[in-house]
Amino acid sequence: MATVVVQQQHALQHSTPPASPIPTGLAVPRRPSPIPNKHLPVCPPGPSPLETIPRLTDVRESRVTQEQASSILYPPTGFVALSPSESPQVYAIGAQTLATAIHHQAAQPLPDPSQMFPWLHGLHPDNRLQTGFFTNRKRGLRRTPWCWRGITIVKLGDNLNRARIKGAVTAPEVINPSARFLMADPPEGFSVRNFQIQTAKLAAMSDIILYAEDGDSQSDLLELAEDFVTAQQAWRMKHDPAQERPTYNTFVLTDPFAEFEKEHPDLVAVDSAGHSTANVMDLFQWERFEMRSMSRASEISKNVFLGPTPDYMLRPHVCSPPKDECYDLFIEASDMANIPGPRLLGMIDKQLDGGTQRMEFPSSGSVVLPSGNTREIEDIVNTIRWIYYLANPDHSSETSDLDGDVVMGHTERPARRILIHCADGYTESSLLAIAYYMFAEGVPAPEAWLQLHCDKKRNFFTYPTDVAFLSHIQARLLQESPATGSVDTSCVWDPDWFLKMDGSFPSRILPHLYLGNLNHANNPALLRELGIRRVLSIGEVVHWSSDERSQWGSENLMFIHNVQDNGIDPLSEEIDRCLEFLRQGKDDGSATLVHCRVGVSRSASICIAEVMASQGLSFPRAYCFVRARRLNVIIQPHLRFVYELLQWEQLQKQKRGLPSERELEWTTVCREIALLNKPYARS
Missing domain, CATH: 3.90.190.10 (Protein tyrosine phosphatase superfamily)
Structure with missing residues (x-):
């Protein structure tokens, strides 16, 4: 006799994902809580550069001077040296100066994407698939950019569940026991979503600030500082033997953490008692x-x-x-x-x-x-x-x-x-x-x-x-x-x-904004039932009859050409006109479907931009807003789209005369996204 079979859907239906070790670069314990029932869809990367019309990337790169952002940590002439007189030095930094440096860094414009990509994707010399796809025999694209100058805050020990300064990481996430920066680039495979490598990859191009919990060994802290100095020396000898670029330095916070916590609570993510302060955005908690x-x-x-x-x-x-x-x-x-x-x-x-x-x-x-x-x-x-x-x-x-x-x-x-x-x-x-x-x-x-x-x-x-x-x-x-x-x-x-x-159904992000895939777009009768009267197609053409197109009207259909999900094609050039199309629909009382092929990267990026613009949210908060409302499918804007959206956010703030300080830095955003996605990644 036929029966109704109740079975677990292993591919999609884990109420709690299977346990698996977290890589060293992401070793942060999370609060126990049920994991939403989501899955990571496969995103086609689009054609390789060999199959596309040459873009203006190389021309733009040649015109942009690779200048590092300003930093109050460089040159370090005003800082007290803690190490012996021989160079290089470990410098002391106080709580007030550290806070100022963090705020100053967050207000600096990000370098142009053409300077940072494809290098940020991860171009391991042994990974012929990755390097061949992105560089296409143009060895110049493999060079380490000179324009980045970041700040990496490292806490002594391996416990970030107490006394955590905004963006702080542990030492094993960025250096190995031999006092060398980690080689973060994956040696095999292809991905435009290597969020997990960004912290280690950019730590070598950052000033390092070390601190410890009150009561921890100061000698251990200074010893760790010496390891970072050694790592910075080794990296410079390999990547800048002619010493043509400014140096990166190592600092130690000499004020007690309790003083930093008291005077700068806005920069403390977890207090000394292990309680989340809610002063620093946490993508995990905000998504929930x-x-x-x-x-x-x-x-x-x-x-x-x-x-x-x-x-x-x-x-x-x-x-x-x-x-x-x-x-x-x-x-x-x-x-x-x-x-x-x-x-x-x-x-x-x-x-x-x-x-x-x-x-x-x-x-x-x-x-x-x-x-x-x-x-x-x-x-x-x-x-x-x-x-x-x-x-x-x-x-x-x-x-x-x-x-x-x-x-x-x-x-x-x-x-x-x-x-x-x-x-x-x-x-x-x-x-x-x-x-x-x-x-x-x-x-x-x-x-x-x-x-x-x-x-x-x-x-x-x-x-x-x-x-x-x-x-x-x-x-x-x-x-x-x-x-x-x-x-x-x-x-x-x-x-x-x-x-x-x-x-x-396509996902309702806002009353006037739906996010979906190509199948949703090719079901115009469903769209009408949902009150959707306009369609914005990002890189994927809908297959409608001529009668259907005529019924909807050409003014209600918009197609963005030449944007593949390949980590190369820029999206920032299209954001403003996409948002104008969405605003026209909103003003007319119409809802708009934004779609690409899968509905998680290109179209999701446009929806994030619309949420940022219409709701006044920062990129991290808009990312979580859209991510939660995409329901069972996890949005996956690739690295370049995320970078461009962070940069676009700053440009919008400048146009409005608002402070342009980023809520979270690039490396922190990437680290948090990698942690969010890890429970759902297929092993």
């Missing part, structure tokens, strides 16, 4: 904040709510339930759950009078379409019916399941408030939420998708298996729905846009 803000619990049908697992359930000894948040039944959608049987429902039903109850239900993507009606389908429908009559006892009638274990129809029972939840508030719970909405509201699957998204303002994510399963059982749900009574299901049909859908 944006995700939960986006998916906060709301009522989808009378007395039934959909949202993320409450914090007080995730951290029972840390958080308490809000006074205004009270549920009688929590239903957690989980990829490890079984379909509830009648005896379990009967037991929970009897215990509800005694207090709040909890139960589980299979997650989205885990229920496989059966070939016919089965007992498992009966159990699913029975569970949905049971939830409805708990929430709506006044609509109930004397009904019992096949075994007589669940009785619905206690007319004097109170209405129960029910929360359908999962860690992120949308992934695992979407199947149950849509099925329940179909039953409770008496609408077919396509209408349930649209009403939950458009009317209830819920963002959710479903899989193709969910579309097939809900289409299969929708006749049964509608026949038994109290909102419709017995209906003739022969007239229920799925529209063309629904048949073409893979389960997911």
Whole structure:
């Protein structure tokens, strides 16, 4: 007999990713918390330079003078030397000077991307694939740029969970035990997203500032400083034997950390007691904040709510339930759950009078379409019916399941408030939420998708298996729905846009802004249902009929040519006109779909720029804003796009007469992105 199989989707459905060691360069313990159910899609790199029309990169490089940004640390003539008289020296730096240096550095313009790329991608001399793709026999592109002068703050020891200054890293992230800067470039493979190498790669081109927790050995700190001086000497002998560029120096913070913490709290990420100060943005925490803000619990049908697992359930000894948040039944959608049987429902039903109850239900993507009606389908429908009559006892009638274990129809029972939840508030719970909405509201699957998204303002994510399963059982749900009574299901049909859908809608970033892939763009009927009237295509052409194009109007379609996801083609030249197109749609009351092929890099970068411009957010905050709302697919702007967006942010601030200080530095942004993505990377 055919059955409904509940199985774990290993590729996409890890509630907690499999444990794996974090590379030395990213060895920062994270706070324990559920990981959102996301995955990293494969982004095609686009054609190699051999297949593209030559760009003006080399011309631009020849015209740009490679000058280092100014620094109050160079030359170090005003600093006290701590090492013996022979050169090179280790210098002392006070708390006030360090704070000034950090703020000054953040206000300096980033070098032109043509000076830093493709070098930042990582051009290991043994990696012929990477170097061949980017340099194309132009050896000049492999040279280390001279224009970068950064600041790398290094904390003594390996614990960054206490006393962490903004952007601080540990020594093993940048130098090896032989006192040499790490060779960060990957020796094999191809990637335009080597975020994990940026900290080590640029530490060699930075002034190093070392500090320690109060009470740590000062002799150990000075010994580490000598190692960095040695590393800087060795790097200079290899990369600048003629000593043509300014030197990089090593400094030691001589004031106690407690003084720095007291006088400059805005630059302290974690205090001496190990508490996050919230004064320095943390991408991990900010993504979680944006995700939960986006998916906060709301009522989808009378007395039934959909949202993320409450914090007080995730951290029972840390958080308490809000006074205004009270549920009688929590239903957690989980990829490890079984379909509830009648005896379990009967037991929970009897215990509800005694207090709040909890139960589980299979997650989205885990229920496989059966070939016919089965007992498992009966159990699913029975569970949905049971939830409805708990929430709506006044609509109930004397009904019992096949075994007589669940009785619905206690007319004097109170209405129960029910929360359908999962860690992120949308992934695992979407199947149950849509099925329940179909039953409770008496609408077919396509209408349930649209009403939950458009009317209830819920963002959710479903899989193709969910579309097939809900289409299969929708006749049964509608026949038994109290909102419709017995209906003739022969007239229920799925529209063309629904048949073409893979389960997911394009992601609603803002009311006027959607982010999606090429499949979304090639489903214009779906776009119309969502209220989308304009399409911005980044590097990928939509395949529409001439009638469809005529119906939409050429003024509502915009195509950006010659932008591939190859780490070479610049996007900054296109940002302003893309945002103008989005603003025109917003002014007309229209929503716009921005798409590329996968919807995670080129189009995501434009959406980040729009969020920065319209919401007044810094790049790191806009990145997390878009990342959270892209739902189950992780956005992946490559290195050059991220760099260009950081640079574009500064230019916009200058135009508005605002302070141009970056919230986070390039290396910190890259390090945080690498840490965010690591749990989802395929081993």
